Amino acid sequence: xxxxxxxGNVLSTRLREALRIRTSELTVQxxxxxxxxxxxxxDPASQVYVRNKIKACETVGxxxxxxxxxxxxxxxxxxxxxxxxxxDPSIHGIxxxxxxxxxxxxxxxLAAISPEKDVDGFHAENVGALMQGQPHFIPCTPxxxxxxxxxxxxxxxxxxxxxxxxxxxxxxxxAMLLLGASATVTVCHSQTRDxxxxxxxxxxxxxxxxxxxxxxxxxxxxxxTVIDVGINRQADGKLCGDVDFETAKEVAGxxxxxxxxxxxxxxxxxxxxxxxxxxxxxxx
Ligand code: NDP
Numbered sequence: 001x002x003x004x005x006x007x008g009n010v011l012s013t014r015l016r017e018a019l020r021i022r023t024s025e026l027t028v029q030x031x032x033x034x035x036x037x038x039x040x041x042x043d044p045a046s047q048v049y050v051r052n053k054i055k056a057c058e059t060v061g062x063x064x065x066x067x068x069x070x071x072x073x074x075x076x077x078x079x080x081x082x083x084x085x086x087x088d089p090s091i092h093g094i095x096x097x098x099x100x101x102x103x104x105x106x107x108x109x110l111a112a113i114s115p116e117k118d119v120d121g122f123h124a125e126n127v128g129a130l131m132q133g134q135p136h137f138i139p140c141t142p143x144x145x146x147x148x149x150x151x152x153x154x155x156x157x158x159x160x161x162x163x164x165x166x167x168x169x170x171x172x173x174x175a176m177l178l179l180g181a182s183a184t185v186t187v188c189h190s191q192t193r194d195x196x197x198x199x200x201x202x203x204x205x206x207x208x209x210x211x212x213x214x215x216x217x218x219x220x221x222x223x224x225t226v227i228d229v230g231i232n233r234q235a236d237g238k239l240c241g242d243v244d245f246e247t248a249k250e251v252a253g254x255x256x257x258x259x260x261x262x263x264x265x266x267x268x269x270x271x272x273x274x275x276x277x278x279x280x281x282x283x284x
Pocket of ligand 1 (some may be wrong): 168192
């Protein structure tokens with residue numbers, strides 16, 4: 001069997017059409033959505049991510065502001081900027097690109113962002129709201145995964161969902177969302193004893209580890225939906241996921257590619273959150 005490809009670029013293009021309309025409606029009402037992105041240091045991957053986010057803002061008519069600081073910046077400088085952005089009515093979303101240099105306490109930085117402008121959904125208040133099943137902002141990557149599953153009408157009720165990875169930004173919120181959709185959720189991590197035992201049971205398998213091609217076809221249940229969140233750069237410079245696409249696509253029913261899968265959807269959901277934040281300010 002050869003799996004159907006779940007193309008994140010195609011779905012993103014469709015969703016961004018609708019976002020463009022929402023943005024222009026807001027702009028007509030004098031409330032053009034605005035996103036501020038803070039980047040500290042010169043991590044090449046972070047620079048690419050920020051560039052892509054800013055470019056995506058332009059495509060749907062969002063105002064974007066980029067604040068770039070050198071790696072040796074004192075944390076006070078960034079806290080001061082966040083405080084100013086919290087009080088700026090033209091900015092509806094604030095994003096601090098992670099990771100931050102070692103002199104920063106990332107949790108403290110995220111806590112400084114107003115929860116109403118926390119479009120990444122990483123503020124403790126927003127994490128708690130998600131945990132309670134009343135999310136205010138859903139973290140963009142798991143939000144994008146849920147939209148991909150929805151677009152293909154993947155049945156989650158009672159499904160065995162297995163997530164590999166338990167990070168705060170992907171694995172844990174992914175678990176909450178799948179649980180909210182009534183899947184039976186297993187979360188695996190580096191201490192999991194027999195990973196394949198779990199992955200082979202999965203109707204829906206989400207890989208979010210950061211290890212190139214670690215999930216091979218023999219670890220996948222025939223017909224399963226396989227979502228590959230991982231982004232890994234190979235020796236030849238090309239990107240690949242955590243799933244070995246070539247062997248996995250012969251077993252899975254539905255599979256996301258890397259690149260062109262979850263990546264573009266993450267950015268689309270960031271735009272969605274920023275637009276929603278702006279809509280809330282005018283009571284829409
Ligand atoms: P983290 O490094 O924060 O978390 C990785 C997780 O994988 C940890 O929970 C770790 O377990 C687990 N893990 C490590 N080794 C193994 C193993 N051998 N078996 C099982 N689990 C293991 O990564 P992130 O969650 O931030 O990101 C994961 C991947 O997704 C990365 O490749 C990242 O680049 C990508 N990513 C992609 C995005 C997109 O838009 N497509 C967005 C965000 C991330 P433990 O907790 O025990 O250490």
